[in-house]
Amino acid sequence: MIIREALLGTRTFGQLRERPGIASDVLSARLSMLVEQGVLDKVPYREPGQRTRDAYDLTPAGEDLKTVMVALQQWGVAHVPRAQGPRFHAVTTDTGEPVRACLVDARGRIVSDADVAFVRRDASPTPDLPA
Numbered sequence: 001m002i003i004r005e006a007l008l009g010t011r012t013f014g015q016l017r018e019r020p021g022i023a024s025d026v027l028s029a030r031l032s033m034l035v036e037q038g039v040l041d042k043v044p045y046r047e048p049g050q051r052t053r054d055a056y057d058l059t060p061a062g063e064d065l066k067t068v069m070v071a072l073q074q075w076g077v078a079h080v081p082r083a084q085g086p087r088f089h090a091v092t093t094d095t096g097e098p099v100r101a102c103l104v105d106a107r108g109r110i111v112s113d114a115d116v117a118f119v120r121r122d123a124s125p126t127p128d129l130p131a
Helices: 002-007 013-018 024-036 066-079
Strands: 040-045 053-058
Touching: 002 013, 002 024, 002 053, 002 066, 013 024, 013 053, 024 040, 024 053
Parallel strands: none
Antiparallel strands: 040 053
């Protein structure tokens, strides 16, 4: 939820606490972890008459999560649809047209989910499991 909100432009602790409704202690711990992992950067800001506080901006690694978020949204729309529709739409910045996440092979061809297999990198065969 924090990453989704950051992608939607939410930057401050107060906004992050209110919009998705995350408890302050949980939010604080998650923000610290996301900063530690290089997904968010802390950026000081100050509103007139207020003390300096931290805002949170996506790092390049955080921006790279756009593909993951679009894929998660597609999955949710297909398998856990909400009556009021999705909470956000991913669109191109130049035309505003919707985008989709897809799998692409080394030649740039779109590959269907059914044509993708996950294989282990190690050479040892996987043991047969009892039926």
